[in-house]
Amino acid sequence: MLHAGYERAPLPPVRQESPSATPDASAEPPAKVKKKPADQRDPFLDNAKYLTIVLVAIGHVWDPLRDDSRAASALYFVLYAFHMPAFIVISGYLSRSFEGKPRQIKRLITGVLVPYVIFQTVYTFFMRWASDNPDREFHYQEPGFALWFLVALFLWRLTTPVWKSMRWPLPVALAIAVAAGVTPSINSDLNLMRVAAFLPYFVLGLQLRPEHFQMVKRRKFRLIALPVFAAAMLFAYWAVPRMSKGWFLHDKASQDLGAPAWVGGVMTLATFGCGLVLTAAFLALVPRRHMWFTSLGAGTLYAYLIHVYPIKISREFEWYDMDWVDHPVSRVAITLLAAVMMTILCTSPVRRIFRFAMEPKMEWFFRRDAGEQARAREKGSAPARTPVPPGSTPPATPPAGTPGAERAEASSSSYAGSSHGGSSYGSSSYGGGTGARGGNGGGRHAK
Numbered sequence: 001m002l003h004a005g006y007e008r009a010p011l012p013p014v015r016q017e018s019p020s021a022t023p024d025a026s027a028e029p030p031a032k033v034k035k036k037p038a039d040q041r042d043p044f045l046d047n048a049k050y051l052t053i054v055l056v057a058i059g060h061v062w063d064p065l066r067d068d069s070r071a072a073s074a075l076y077f078v079l080y081a082f083h084m085p086a087f088i089v090i091s092g093y094l095s096r097s098f099e100g101k102p103r104q105i106k107r108l109i110t111g112v113l114v115p116y117v118i119f120q121t122v123y124t125f126f127m128r129w130a131s132d133n134p135d136r137e138f139h140y141q142e143p144g145f146a147l148w149f150l151v152a153l154f155l156w157r158l159t160t161p162v163w164k165s166m167r168w169p170l171p172v173a174l175a176i177a178v179a180a181g182v183t184p185s186i187n188s189d190l191n192l193m194r195v196a197a198f199l200p201y202f203v204l205g206l207q208l209r210p211e212h213f214q215m216v217k218r219r220k221f222r223l224i225a226l227p228v229f230a231a232a233m234l235f236a237y238w239a240v241p242r243m244s245k246g247w248f249l250h251d252k253a254s255q256d257l258g259a260p261a262w263v264g265g266v267m268t269l270a271t272f273g274c275g276l277v278l279t280a281a282f283l284a285l286v287p288r289r290h291m292w293f294t295s296l297g298a299g300t301l302y303a304y305l306i307h308v309y310p311i312k313i314s315r316e317f318e319w320y321d322m323d324w325v326d327h328p329v330s331r332v333a334i335t336l337l338a339a340v341m342m343t344i345l346c347t348s349p350v351r352r353i354f355r356f357a358m359e360p361k362m363e364w365f366f367r368r369d370a371g372e373q374a375r376a377r378e379k380g381s382a383p384a385r386t387p388v389p390p391g392s393t394p395p396a397t398p399p400a401g402t403p404g405a406e407r408a409e410a411s412s413s414s415y416a417g418s419s420h421g422g423s424s425y426g427s428s429s430y431g432g433g434t435g436a437r438g439g440n441g442g443g444r445h446a447k
Helices: 043-065 070-093 102-130 148-158 160-165 169-181 189-197 199-207 210-216 219-242 261-285 294-306 308-316 328-345 348-358 370-381 405-435
Strands: none
Touching: 043 070, 043 261, 043 294, 043 308, 043 328, 070 148, 070 199, 070 219, 070 261, 102 148, 102 294, 102 308, 102 348, 148 160, 148 189, 148 199, 160 169, 160 199, 169 189, 169 199, 169 261, 189 199, 199 261, 210 261, 219 261, 294 308, 294 328, 294 348
């Protein structure tokens, strides 16, 4: 017997399933679409990063070998015309999502600024021993050998929102580079000459999109890449006795290189164009698929900072003055040793050992973001939702006004909110990885 005032809700009508809607047991199940994991790295960019960092070390070991060889000097010119521009273009591309958010600033400090302070300090103690100069002072405003890149990366990335807000950022960056190249009063503080000279490559990377990298992967670009490098090699061989390597190092003004200001402006634009063409040719030759060295692309900044010390040891202790170094076979062996060294320094064991200096968490140094705290509280208080097995029907929502309807509505709302949050993490964090987490040239990225 039912109580007065309480009536059962009518049952839903029986659904008549048509024969056509009944699945055929003999039919093959639909093929599953494989989705690319949100945190999967792009092998093409990791390959490019690894190869460029190997070329950085090769360029450093070639420097003392080029004095008595015109061919070696030509190779040096070609290498320095594109290897750092390529590395910086990729760094700019991976910084596109940087917007100056608190978590990105934190990552920039812990992943770039703090490693610079640590390695600059270690470099000072190292040079006190290697150069037999116990009174060497700490000059944090003057980056040591190759450490200028960390200062430049910090400044470039910090100003990324400014460049993204401009209508013509690349012409502005080129104007700054030209102005710096004809200003001899710029001293070595923070290596601002190089910061300004290489700025256009970083800004160019900020403007690139995945379709631009798809262009250089085309077959026709790969076919012309080798002829481009051959032409560059011939021109460099001709230019060796007529040019200074300072035009490619970008560490001095044109007046300091013995050229008038107008020549400095022209050379800045010329080297930028040359670097751009050779960078495109280099990227066209980079493998697109997963290779044995692809995973090493995540450790390029580790290799960049650590290789400083073996290179300086070889120069301070005059290893290049040994008789066997002058033999062509020895030069090939030195080149291979540099490549092996950089390969080892990019490996996971090395990254684990030096992570305390390269990627310190430093939670004690920063305030916890109020938004993160609120999201953590919501996640902790959200009711757990029982997963529905595949093929089964989810429980029906009780009719409005009946006991449990309010609880079901609240549970459904909470689940929808968590689902939206998961979607947001899958997109913004992935994109953020290209900027904030990719801030040291070695974070996750999607290209």
